[in-house]
Amino acid sequence: MVSKTFFIVAIVALVAVNQAAQRGGGGNGNTQAPTSPVTGSSVSGKALYYSYSCYACHGYNGETGRAFVGNWSSNLASEDSFIRFLRGRANVAPLTPSTSMPNFAENTMSDKQAKDIYAYIRTFKAAQPEVKNIPLLNQIVEDASKPSENKVRGATRPVK
């Protein structure tokens, strides 16, 4: 069973992840490209991204859920900032992580593994088109822009 309470907790947690990420240890602002060389293996990182269930919160390509592609957090600015963010307080106080995202101590994810995951994440490209290039979304907005009087026609009709 999944309770609504848990669901709300999860939402709050995810929001907190983002907020914490924004104020996290990277310190380089909302950078879009890595600020230092990417040295890990994206091939290995892909397997780790799935096996460590990173996709569960961030989508299969970082575009959905707690998305980061196209809005790269400062925590993702470099390998060092990524590892620093993952570790948080995990090595000293794992039960009180620095963010609502689970922190990863060195004994559960090595620096090399973290760098591999980072390399894989950094292969993600913002693939979604601009809204202007998605006719369906434009049509939805256009339809909604029509006078609203007719939209509730029948809304209050007697229901059998």
Add this chain to the structure above:
Amino acid sequence: MAKKNDSLNRRGFLKGAAAGAAAGAVSVVTPATVTPATPAETQVGGNAAPVVPAPTQQQLARETGAVRPPANVRAVERPGSDLMVQVLKDMGLEYVAANPGSSFEGLQESFINYGNPPNKTPEFITALHEESAVTMAHGYGKAEGKPMIALLHGTIGVQHAAMSIYQAYHDRSPVLMIAGRDEGFIAAHTAHDMAAMVRSYTKWDAQPKTLAESLTALQRAYNEAVTPPTGPTLVVLDTELQKEEARELKVPAYRPPQITGIDSTRAREIAKGLLDAQNPRIAVGRLRTPQGVKSAVELAELVGASTSTTATNGPMSFPQRHPLCGPGASTSYDYTLGLETPGAQVSLIGPGLATLLSRDSANIGFGGITPAAGGRGGRGGAPAANANPPIQVDAETSLPAIIDEVKRQITADKRRGIEERKAKHAEANQKAFVEALTQAVQARRNGWDSSPVATARIYAELWPLIKNEDWCLASPSGFSGGHNVQLWEHNKPYSCLGGQGAGGMGYGAPASVGAALAAKSRNRMVINVQTDGDLNYAPGVLWTAVHHKLPMLTVMHNNRAWHQELMFVEYMCGVRGRGTDRGHIGTSLREPFIDYSKMAAGYGMASEGPITDPTKLAAALKRGVDSVKRGEPYLIDVITQPR
């Protein structure tokens, strides 16, 4: 009523005789199998559980169909169950859902054969699980604001249904349940007080002793279900009462419940407040029935009030795209009326679940349960700190008196001002909606071309296909992103039926089937965006949808996991410093993946998928909508992004 005998009643004797005759042997039904055991007989040691006698061979033969049923050894001209069904017909109940049980075989026979035409109002709907039957009624109740019936077989049926009853109770959905009770049959299937096991989350129950009492109990159960706080009610009907000869007993006339509304003084004050205000506001929560929604619209239009709504998250609220729905031309409201929601000046809020704690203890027992104090996500939320205490009265019942007072007090001058205000509100609300939507689509394009498919795309692609139809989103949308809230326009009392009630799984499909029962005769279609974990609780409802040709489109949000729990467990693994690489154990649905298209096909439902390519989604959805419009339910398995 047939008199029960403590040692061996007629029912038990006849069953035994029938079994014996069919078996070609002399039937001996021992008193031990039909007599309630004494405490001394049922206790082993001080704290041991009562021992229930094991079914006899004759009883098991009866249960497994190896014998001729006893019905043909009894002849009645006017069975009591015919009168029970007539009572239900008189109250306009449309459907009764059940999987069969011998404790209500008399009643079932009347449902399908009594009346002209037979098996209409109510129509018998074949369910494959009691939990499904009650959740169907739960969904139907939210869509229509009135009950349908779920039949339950003895102790085992009531317990199968228990989770669904619990959800309907928390969701305040009116549901009328009938449980058959066969005291002379298998002891494990009966109880002295059948409703006891679900009483703490059932609004009202009764176990009548006579046929006449049974008829009035059914009427009261209906009235209790639709009276605030609305909820599930249960009548336990002995099989003897169902089968006894009614003779000249008359069906009592039905009298609808008298629901308390606001008094005339309060109505006058509220009408004056709304008319004197320069910028009145009406905050609309969840009303009881479509009539309440109609009244709320009438009042808002009369006084030119801007309104808020809960229609994007649940049933029976103000139409989302009504010109008065939105923030209005100004958010400096000088008089706010809350209808089933807290408001700044006056709130009309009907009695909640907590009032059930003080209900008739002689009839109800130990009282109902309410959400625990301190829990989050409870219904309605807490009133604002500066809000006046609500008036404890049903808002829907109160609206006609307020409307009458407004009509009496309104002047030509006020009418002119109101018309001007309404025009300004309409313009401002339209602008606000389009601005919000324009922002929303920016976020909804995330992952637009992703494979697996982004959940936002499912809702976006569905909208143009259903926007000109009469539709009902019956499934909860929270797990699939809630994208309907911003992309769709919820203008009917049943546009969005909202969440599960108590957050329990196994809700989406059966609730959608119930909503589709309501939709079938109303030229409406039901959309069920179905999470995969939820469907696996009781997928047999897909067969029910096919069997009864229900207008239901199911689109799988198939992320191959109980995804919320996957994230929770992953989090727990992480904070305990043990790594997240085993977080999928017990939370994911892989090895093998479940093929929902084949599952649907197995139940006879037209289906397709799995779809992973987002460019193939629109055509599939169109095929699904077209199928449903032809009266054939359809399922599309879409492999989705996790969230």
